Amino acid sequence: MQQPQGVDRKFIVIGGGPAGLTAAYELTRHGHQPLVFEKMDKVGGIARTEKYKGFYFDMGGHRFFTKSAEVKRIWQEVLGEEFLRRPRLSRIYYDQKFFYYPLRPLNALLNLGLVESVLIILSYLRWQLFPYRQEETFEQWVTNRFGQRLFQTFFETYTEKVWGIPCSELKAEWAAQRIKNLSLKSALVSMFIRPGQKITSLIEEFDYPRQGPGMMWQTVRERVEQAGGRIQLNTDVVGICRDGNRLTGIMVASNGHVETVGGTDFISSMPVTEFIKRLEPPPPPEVQAAAAKLRYRDFLTVCLIINQPTLFPDNWIYVHEPGVKVGRIQNFKNWSPHMVPTLDKTSLGLEYFCNEGDDLWTMPDEALVELGKREIEKIGLARAADVEDGCVFRVPKSYPVYDGDYRHYLETIKSYLASLENFQTVGRNGLHRYNNQDHAMLTGLLAVRNALFGEENNLWVVNAEEEYHEEIYGQVEAEDAVEVMQEALSHVFTKLDPLAFGSAVGLAVGLVLFLATLFLVMKGGPVVGPNLQLLRHYFPGYQVTAPGSLLGFLYGLVIGFTSGWSYAFLRNMTMLFYLAVIQRKAELGILRKFLDYM
Ligand SMILES: Cc1cc2nc3c(=O)[nH]c(=O)nc-3n(C[C@H](O)[C@H](O)[C@H](O)COP(=O)(O)OP(=O)(O)OC[C@H]3O[C@@H](n4cnc5c(N)ncnc54)[C@H](O)[C@@H]3O)c2cc1C
Incomplete structure (x- = not known):
């Protein structure tokens, strides 16, 4: 790289x-x-906080949790005392009843009733005995672990609302990828290292800025500006100027007029597909074609101000009710009491997952507020008559979609972008990766280190290869402990080789019998080896004589080998079974947290 230093x-x-x-x-x-x-009128992107008549609205509900020491440091540096530690309650609303999420067996049993519960258990057993042989779709993956009936009750409607496609078309890879690292590890830790102690996780509590995530990003903005940086809002980057393998500037549109701004180094967090579209001159046709293939899912929040001091105690509720379109409901006062101007009122965010341009997305705001009022009453959480005001916020490109060939298209884009010398793409949509704030932040941080210090951090693998940032940032103790634990487990559970073990035991038993027989023959006496002689009842032809010692050796060899082989075989099978149980428990543990990742 030839940038000035x-x-x-x-x-x-x-x-x-x-x-x-x-x-x-x-x-x-x-x-x-x-x-x-920044093209919007405020900072924060998807993690911004909107404000309406003194009420703060968080787009999606942003919990602050991370394993990265670097990110924690920044959060503390920026907001410190402004963070609240909040208890978490989130339930599933289904069939006019509240189910705890993560699911609690007794609560689920009481809500579902005896008959339905029995049917769910029978379905679970059926799928444990005869699972799908291949797990290609999300539906197959969950059914194999939970049974079809539970899948239909707790996963199907919500997942389809979020993604807008049937679970039978959603790749299992998506579930497996999100689930893999996090939970297998934490489940193992909880099982082996601290069995009695629950791991502090996103399950019970989380940090939250007093006035929502936007407070964090507004404060960062102020710090950057105090240090001489400039943040220009309401400015859309409409063109990227390229000269061979280097960017020379960008074209920005603001207040109806467009200008070109030159620079030496470029970091972009805009959707990578749009970056490609705006390059001038354009990249090769296959790169443009790949960018056109990547897809997103969008959502909008219908915010309702309700003239009631309390409606329900949850931070948010997953709505699995199939008869309504709303997918999730945030109760902002329960995230932080500072999100409302007065505790006499409640503000809700009804989240509708949709695609930019579809019927929901294009519905006028007033109609959406009316829809929200109808649905909140239909599901019985509030009375429409108590809703005193409402507004709507749309969040385009909130989820990068991992569908059929997305990896292939992303690879094409990646290889091309690697050829641009003074440019790095970062963030959730910049990398088309399902990153939370912390990973999005890490990519920004690492991009700067690459540019300033010539480091070669690969931003595409942040949050893809766990070990990568474990190496760089160090991890929480528990995670290190898991590595050790896994290592130890692999030793404890080392497979015994039945052939080798059987041969060793056979040889040992044969030799003992051979030597014992010879010893007694040499010792002599009126009756030679009366006790050992009893073996002839079990070993036909065996006698305490010199030739008998050879036969004894053979018998010992065969009996020892058979016992040793059987022991090794049974031990391996037991260990295998035990490991399978651990693995399954870990997977179920992950599935318990599954909805959190949508
Ligand atoms: C429903 C939902 C719930 C979530 N919950 C959590 C959570 O609990 N915890 C958590 O940590 N994370 C959560 N996230 C993820 C979090 O919102 C993202 O990780 C984070 O916002 C990504 O930051 P980013 O800067 O990469 O992208 P963005 O937030 O998308 O920021 C990109 C910015 O680029 C701007 N931009 C785009 N195009 C242009 C252009 N042409 N010109 C100028 N500016 C442009 C956009 O306006 C935007 O401000 C959630 C996300 C969603 C959708």
């Missing part, structure tokens, strides 16, 4: 969400004054 470098950052702002923040820490361009 001094502070005369001009960094351009596209997007004022968590990734872009973290990059800008880190740049200012090293004496640079980046220019950030």
Whole structure:
């Protein structure tokens, strides 16, 4: 790379969400004054907080949790005392009843009734005995672990609402990938290291800024500006100027007029597909075609202000009720009491998952508020007459979709972008990866280190290869302990080789019998070896004589081999069974948290 090394470098950052702002923040820490361009009227991106008539609305409900020490440091540095530690309650609303989530067996049994519960258990047993042979779809993956009936009750409707496609078309890979690292480890830790103690996890409590996640990003914005950086809102990056393998500037549109801004280094958190579309001159046709194939899922929040002090105690509720379109309901006062101007009222966020341009997305705001009022009454959480006001916020490209060939298309885009010398793409949509705030931030942070210090951090694998950032950032103790535990388990559970073990035992038993017989023959006496002689009742032809010692050796060999082989075989099978039970328990543990990741 041939960028100038001094502070005369001009960094351009596209997007004022968590990734872009973290990059800008880190740049200012090293004496640079980046220019950030954000197309919206506020910072925070998907993690912004909207405000309406004194009420704060979080788009999606953002819990702050991370394993990264770097991210924790920034959060503390920026907001410190402004963080609240909040208890978590989130339930599933189905069939006019509340089910605890993660599921609690007794609560589920009482709500479902005896007959339905028995049917669920029978279905579970049936799928344990005769599972799908291949687990290609999400439906197959969950059914094999929970049974079809439970899948239909607790997973199907919600997952289809979120993704807008049948579970039979959703790849199992998506479930498996989200589930793999996190939970197998924590389940093992809880089982072996601290059996009596629950791991503090997103399950019980989380951190939350007093006035929502936007508070974090607004404060970062102020810090960047205090350090001489500039954050230009309401400015859409409409073109990216390229000269061979280097970017030279960007074209920005603001207040109806377009200008070109030059720079030496570029970090972008805008959707990678849009970045490709805006490159001038355009990249090769196959790269453009790949960008056109990547898809997103969008959502909108219908915010209702309700003239009631309390409605329900949950932070949020998953709505599995098939008769309504709403997918999840946030109760912002339960995230933080500072989200409402008065505790006499309650503000809800009704989340509708949709596709940009579809019927829901294009429905006028007033109609959406009316829909929200109808649905909240239909499911019995509040009376429509108590809703005193409402508004709507749309969040485009909130979920990068992992469908059929997305990996292939992403690879094409990745290889092309690698050829651009002074450019890095970061963040959730910049990398088309299902990153939470912390991972989005890490990519911004690492991009700056690559640019400033010549580090070669691969941003595409942050949150893809757990070991990668374990190496870089160090991990929570428990995770290290898991590595050790897994290592130890692999020793304890080392497979015994039945052939080798049987042969060793056979040889040992044969030799003992051979030597014992010879010893007694040599010792002599009126009756030679009366006790050992009894063996002839079991070993035909055996006698305590010199030739008998050879036969004894053969008998010992055969009996020893058979016992040794059987022991090794049975031990291996028991261990295998035990490991399978552990694995299954771990998977179920992960599935318990599954809805949190949508
Ligand atoms: C429903 C939901 C719930 C979530 N819950 C959590 C949670 O509990 N905890 C958590 O940590 N994370 C959560 N997340 C994820 C979190 O929102 C994202 O990880 C984070 O916002 C990603 O940050 P980013 O900067 O990469 O992208 P974004 O937030 O998308 O920011 C990108 C920015 O670029 C701007 N931009 C795009 N195009 C242009 C352009 N042409 N010109 C100028 N600017 C442009 C956008 O306006 C945006 O501000 C949730 C997400 C969703 C959808």
